Amino acid sequence: MENTFQKDLKIGHEVELQVLEMVRKKYPEAYQYEGYCKEGDIYIPEPHDKWVEVKADFMSEKTGNIVVEIEFNGKPSALSTTKAYRWVFFTGNKYIITTPNRLRRMIQDYNLKPATFTGRGDSCPKQAYLVKQPLIEKTAIKVIDL
Numbered sequence: 001m002e003n004t005f006q007k008d009l010k011i012g013h014e015v016e017l018q019v020l021e022m023v024r025k026k027y028p029e030a031y032q033y034e035g036y037c038k039e040g041d042i043y044i045p046e047p048h049d050k051w052v053e054v055k056a057d058f059m060s061e062k063t064g065n066i067v068v069e070i071e072f073n074g075k076p077s078a079l080s081t082t083k084a085y086r087w088v089f090f091t092g093n094k095y096i097i098t099t100p101n102r103l104r105r106m107i108q109d110y111n112l113k114p115a116t117f118t119g120r121g122d123s124c125p126k127q128a129y130l131v132k133q134p135l136i137e138k139t140a141i142k143v144i145d146l
Contacts, residue, residue, distance in 0.1 A: 015056040015090045016041045022095075023052060040084040053084035053100075058092045059120075065130040066096070068103055070114060073124035079103055089136065095144040096136055106131070106139045 016032050020042050023030045030044045030052075040051030060066050066089055069078035082100050089096040106112075107129055114127045137143050 051084040053087045069128040071127035097142040098140040
Protein backbone atom coordinates (compact mmCIF):
# COMPACT_ATOMS: atom_id res chain seq x y z
CA MET A 1 0.00 0.00 0.00
CA GLU A 2 1.27 3.44 -0.96
CA ASN A 3 2.07 5.67 2.02
CA THR A 4 0.38 9.06 2.47
CA PHE A 5 3.47 11.08 1.54
CA GLN A 6 3.92 9.19 -1.74
CA LYS A 7 0.22 9.48 -2.55
CA ASP A 8 0.22 13.24 -1.83
CA LEU A 9 3.38 13.66 -3.90
CA LYS A 10 1.75 11.91 -6.85
CA ILE A 11 -1.38 14.09 -6.60
CA GLY A 12 0.77 17.23 -6.26
CA HIS A 13 2.67 16.26 -9.40
CA GLU A 14 -0.60 15.90 -11.32
CA VAL A 15 -1.84 19.29 -10.10
CA GLU A 16 1.47 20.86 -11.17
CA LEU A 17 0.93 19.46 -14.68
CA GLN A 18 -2.55 21.02 -14.78
CA VAL A 19 -1.14 24.41 -13.75
CA LEU A 20 1.68 23.99 -16.29
CA GLU A 21 -0.92 23.68 -19.05
CA MET A 22 -2.37 27.05 -18.00
CA VAL A 23 1.06 28.68 -17.75
CA ARG A 24 2.08 27.43 -21.20
CA LYS A 25 -0.76 29.40 -22.80
CA LYS A 26 1.24 32.55 -22.04
CA TYR A 27 4.74 31.05 -21.68
CA PRO A 28 5.08 28.07 -24.08
CA GLU A 29 8.66 27.31 -22.95
CA ALA A 30 7.64 26.77 -19.31
CA TYR A 31 8.28 23.36 -17.81
CA GLN A 32 7.73 21.40 -14.62
CA TYR A 33 10.86 21.01 -12.54
CA GLU A 34 11.45 17.35 -11.67
CA GLY A 35 12.29 16.60 -8.05
CA TYR A 36 12.53 19.00 -5.14
CA CYS A 37 13.40 22.60 -5.94
CA LYS A 38 13.26 25.37 -3.36
CA GLU A 39 12.65 27.99 -6.06
CA GLY A 40 9.36 26.49 -7.24
CA ASP A 41 7.55 23.80 -9.19
CA ILE A 42 7.25 25.36 -12.64
CA TYR A 43 10.05 27.27 -14.35
CA ILE A 44 9.39 29.99 -16.91
CA PRO A 45 12.65 30.68 -18.76
CA GLU A 46 11.29 33.47 -20.91
CA PRO A 47 11.14 36.38 -20.65
CA HIS A 48 12.18 36.97 -17.04
CA ASP A 49 13.47 33.78 -15.42
CA LYS A 50 10.44 33.17 -13.14
CA TRP A 51 9.11 30.39 -10.92
CA VAL A 52 5.58 29.31 -10.01
CA GLU A 53 4.85 27.49 -6.75
CA VAL A 54 1.89 25.09 -6.78
CA LYS A 55 0.09 24.03 -3.61
CA ALA A 56 -2.64 21.38 -3.60
CA ASP A 57 -4.84 21.79 -0.52
CA PHE A 58 -7.83 19.45 -0.79
CA MET A 59 -8.53 19.63 2.95
CA SER A 60 -9.46 23.29 2.51
CA GLU A 61 -12.81 22.15 1.13
CA LYS A 62 -13.54 20.52 4.51
CA THR A 63 -11.81 22.92 6.91
CA GLY A 64 -12.37 26.20 5.05
CA ASN A 65 -8.68 27.03 5.59
CA ILE A 66 -5.78 27.20 3.17
CA VAL A 67 -2.43 26.19 4.69
CA VAL A 68 0.36 28.72 4.08
CA GLU A 69 3.52 27.10 5.46
CA ILE A 70 6.40 29.19 6.79
CA GLU A 71 8.52 26.63 8.67
CA PHE A 72 9.12 22.88 8.58
CA ASN A 73 11.08 20.92 11.18
CA GLY A 74 12.35 24.14 12.77
CA LYS A 75 13.67 25.58 9.47
CA PRO A 76 12.22 28.36 7.32
CA SER A 77 10.30 26.98 4.34
CA ALA A 78 7.63 27.76 1.74
CA LEU A 79 6.49 31.39 2.09
CA SER A 80 9.58 32.23 4.18
CA THR A 81 12.01 31.06 1.50
CA THR A 82 10.13 31.16 -1.81
CA LYS A 83 11.67 32.63 -4.96
CA ALA A 84 8.46 32.14 -6.95
CA TYR A 85 6.70 35.15 -8.44
CA ARG A 86 3.31 33.38 -8.39
CA TRP A 87 1.67 30.91 -6.02
CA VAL A 88 -1.24 28.77 -7.16
CA PHE A 89 -3.41 27.02 -4.60
CA PHE A 90 -5.59 24.18 -5.91
CA THR A 91 -8.50 23.25 -3.63
CA GLY A 92 -10.06 20.52 -5.74
CA ASN A 93 -12.66 22.79 -7.27
CA LYS A 94 -10.76 26.01 -7.94
CA TYR A 95 -7.38 27.54 -8.62
CA ILE A 96 -6.43 30.56 -6.52
CA ILE A 97 -3.61 32.56 -8.12
CA THR A 98 -1.68 35.00 -5.95
CA THR A 99 1.82 36.25 -5.18
CA PRO A 100 4.06 35.78 -2.15
CA ASN A 101 3.92 39.54 -1.51
CA ARG A 102 0.10 39.53 -1.53
CA LEU A 103 0.14 36.62 0.94
CA ARG A 104 2.61 38.40 3.23
CA ARG A 105 0.64 41.65 3.07
CA MET A 106 -2.62 39.79 3.82
CA ILE A 107 -1.00 38.08 6.84
CA GLN A 108 0.23 41.44 8.12
CA ASP A 109 -2.96 43.41 7.35
CA TYR A 110 -5.18 40.86 9.08
CA ASN A 111 -2.69 40.23 11.93
CA LEU A 112 -2.79 36.46 11.35
CA LYS A 113 -0.93 34.17 13.74
CA PRO A 114 0.73 30.90 12.70
CA ALA A 115 -0.22 27.51 14.09
CA THR A 116 2.19 24.65 14.77
CA PHE A 117 1.08 21.14 13.79
CA THR A 118 2.24 17.95 12.14
CA GLY A 119 0.49 17.49 8.82
CA ARG A 120 -0.91 14.22 7.53
CA GLY A 121 1.99 12.26 6.11
CA ASP A 122 4.61 14.51 7.75
CA SER A 123 7.10 13.21 10.28
CA CYS A 124 7.99 16.67 11.65
CA PRO A 125 5.97 19.68 12.80
CA LYS A 126 5.38 22.72 10.64
CA GLN A 127 4.38 26.28 11.29
CA ALA A 128 1.75 27.63 8.97
CA TYR A 129 -0.99 30.18 8.70
CA LEU A 130 -4.46 28.64 8.44
CA VAL A 131 -6.08 31.26 6.26
CA LYS A 132 -9.81 31.29 5.58
CA GLN A 133 -10.28 30.52 1.90
CA PRO A 134 -12.48 33.61 1.20
CA LEU A 135 -9.70 35.85 2.56
CA ILE A 136 -7.10 34.40 0.19
CA GLU A 137 -9.61 34.66 -2.67
CA LYS A 138 -10.32 38.31 -1.78
CA THR A 139 -6.61 39.19 -1.98
CA ALA A 140 -5.76 36.95 -4.96
CA ILE A 141 -4.92 38.02 -8.50
CA LYS A 142 -7.42 35.57 -9.95
CA VAL A 143 -9.72 32.73 -8.89
CA ILE A 144 -10.67 30.08 -11.45
CA ASP A 145 -13.71 27.99 -10.51
CA LEU A 146 -13.96 24.55 -12.08
